[in-house]
Amino acid sequence: MPIISADLSKDKKAVFLGVPNMEEVMQMQLSYRLATQKGKSIEKEFWFTVKDLSDGIKRNDAFENLDLELIDQFVGEVENSAASDRPASAEQGEKLFQETGCTSCHATVGNAKSKMGPPLHGIFGTEQSLEEGSAVTVDEDYIRESIIHPSEKIVQGYENEMPSFEGILSDNEIESIILYIESL
Ligand code: HEC
Numbered sequence: 001m002p003i004i005s006a007d008l009s010k011d012k013k014a015v016f017l018g019v020p021n022m023e024e025v026m027q028m029q030l031s032y033r034l035a036t037q038k039g040k041s042i043e044k045e046f047w048f049t050v051k052d053l054s055d056g057i058k059r060n061d062a063f064e065n066l067d068l069e070l071i072d073q074f075v076g077e078v079e080n081s082a083a084s085d086r087p088a089s090a091e092q093g094e095k096l097f098q099e100t101g102c103t104s105c106h107a108t109v110g111n112a113k114s115k116m117g118p119p120l121h122g123i124f125g126t127e128q129s130l131e132e133g134s135a136v137t138v139d140e141d142y143i144r145e146s147i148i149h150p151s152e153k154i155v156q157g158y159e160n161e162m163p164s165f166e167g168i169l170s171d172n173e174i175e176s177i178i179l180y181i182e183s184l
Helices: 055-059 068-080 090-099 140-148 171-184
Strands: 004-010 016-018 028-036 040-049 126-127 135-137
Touching: 028 090, 090 171, 140 171
Parallel strands: none
Antiparallel strands: 004 016, 028 040, 126 135
16 A cells, blocks of 8 residues: 655654555554664564544644645545456455465465465365365355355364455455465
8 A cells, every 4th residue: 555644743753654545444564664863774564453543643733744635635546546446367466465464364385384274375176174074165256255254164173263354355356366366
């Protein structure tokens, strides 16, 4: 997602990042590189979930020169270039897979089973055993259902721990992710 402004608070302890079209309950990953006054570079990343988009910040005078108009201006432009306009593709799917946080629970290379969810490479077209004892063929419909209603079919040996991405990913974006998983 584009970050179109960054403002330092008066006490220099907080940074306000302007992100147009931010939505609640989105999982986001933020990577940053900062230079300290002495020129030391700090490079890190962290994950967070957007919980509250109320406009309390507008009344917060910790940020003196916040230009919220600028962010509003960008909203239209960002919407125009939204991913949903582009045709679904595996490349787009790979990007979404990383941006949406799927990588935190699913491996796509190697044989690591250490993550919370099952590895997803090579699963397309195979039979998946489910907790309830039956099996299902991994096809487009099954992957789509796994993303929108993850608790419907639980993979054997795993817990019902995957969040639903209904309303977070568009049909087009899910299509891209399916193409990506198919390509793994
Ligand atoms: C918090 C961890 C978590 C996140 C984030 C997550 N998943 Fe899952 N996922 C799981 C777990 C646990 C399972 C196994 C239980 C089940 O079937 O619901 C699973 C199952 C699946 C399955 C079925 C796999 C199989 O072998 O049959 C697919 C496909 C899948 N996830 C795709 C995704 C995609 C795509 C995303 C990102 C949009 C995602 N997951 C995000 C934890 C997660």
